[in-house]
Amino acid sequence: MVSLSTYVHAQRIEIQNNTFVVQGKKILINGANTPWIAWNDFGGNYNSNNWDSAFQDLVDANINCTRVWITCDSDNTGVIINSSGYISGATQDFVDDVDSLMSIAKSKKIYLMIALTSFDHVMHDDRYPNKNIYYERWRNMYKNDSNRESFINNIVIPFVNRYKDNPYFFSLEPANEIEWVFEKSEITKAQVQDLVARTANAVHANSSILVCQGTGAGPKYLSDNYGESNLFGDAALSSFQTGAYLDFYNVHHYDWMTQYWGTPYDNTPTSYYVNSKPAIVGEFPAVGSDGYSTIECYQNIYSNGWQGAMAWKSIGDDEFGNIDDMRTATQWLFQYYPQYVYPLDRDLDNIPDDYEIQYTGTPTGLVPTDDNDNDGMNNLQEWIALTNPNDSNSFFCVSSINISAQQVTLTWFSASNRTYTIQATDSLANSYTTLISDIPYPTSQYTATNSAQRFFRIKANLKE
Secondary structure (H helix, E strand, O other), X not given: OXXXXXXXXXXXOEEEOOEEEEOOEEXXXXXXXXXXXXXXXXXXXXXXXXXXXXXXXXXXXXXXXXXXXOOOOOOOOOEEEOOOOOEEEEOHHHHHHHHHXXXXXXXXXXXXXXXXXXXXXXXXXXXXOOXXXXXXXXXXXXXXXXXXXXXXXXXXHHHHHHHOOOOOEEEEEEEEOOHHHHHOOOOOHHHHHHHHHHHHHHHHHHOOOEEOOEEOOOOOOOOOOOOOOOOOOXXXXXXXXXXXXXXXXXXXXXXXXXXXXXXXXXXXXXXXXXXXXXXXXXXXXXXXXXXXXXXXHHHHXXXXXXXXXXXXXXXXXXXXXXXXXXXXXXXHHHHHOHHHHOOOOOOOOOOOHHHHHHHHOOOOOOOXXXXXXXXXXXXXXXXHHOOOOOOOOOOOOEEEEEEEOOEEEEEEOOOOOEEEEEEEEOOOOOOOEEEEEEEEOOOOEEEEEOOOOOEEEEEEEEOO
């Protein structure tokens, strides 16, 4: 007996030739910000149903990536930090909540840009004495080498290692708009740069996740041409931690910045001097900006050579708009350039474009639940097994069984990027027990030794 396990097809975003790609195919970040549903959700106010609904809204708007703040300010109860600024880890509630977020993102096939913290952590306003009350702890974290390293060892590295195998964990940034940390408190630029450099090295040493640092002052601190040096360029970061670098640049834009640096709707990454790496516009108003409508903002950002546009924000709790304001723009990109929004599976049916083109001549020609050739395997199962959905003689099965003494040898067709699981039971009325799993290609044979009568089945799986 043969059965198939299903697996949601997904691939990690990488960088090749200064371009975001998935399996070598160009992808544009058709994005949004969903920084929180309730402020400081994780480890405190998290509601999985609300996040699932918010992600479904993103899917319906053909948004392929969103940016989430895992902690919003010093009042977050998920990160354990003492009065001296030493971080010892995260609470189990925090971990459970992030586990849920990561699972939802994978199920909805939405890439995640994670901001671990924000500049808000070090802010304080005497008018609101009961808000952000632990800001001094976070200031102390930035000010001390060993405390900064505690952030790396007890938050960054465990976080990355826990979620690095989720291909929808696209990128990480140490803190939202981190330049306001030194612009609005006594923390120095060098202390901020060192934290970014340590974070970048830790992420790169432990995973394939990309690293960026969103800047709320536009290109000011990402360029040598606006009165400040590039604080987060390779040379600057590696002067603090050897070999440290960002993978791409993340520029934010609001109308107040226009008088200083112009707009990304009028400027290219080259004219902003951020073209040495892929560059995105990671925040801009969802209601439109600088006289441009929302759809014109998205259109101009992409036509100017930026590789991502992420409006602020999908939830509507400020004057900058919500997902309803950006939906027409994000759906525009999918309508005209679907191959750049979903480069492997533009109809989101879990069957990749190249397989559908091979057997139907079109990237949307197969219905997953249909059985084109009436062989008992639907089209999705044919893809998982890498058989021909149009040929009734091409289906996944045990090709031969050899019984010798007390041994049974099973042989099957093995395909690349697949793994196989062998299961057995002594009666079809009972459940199956796994004998061996994760058998890799090109292995196509398994021998079981047992004198008792048994029923066997093989499961084909897409390789993670």
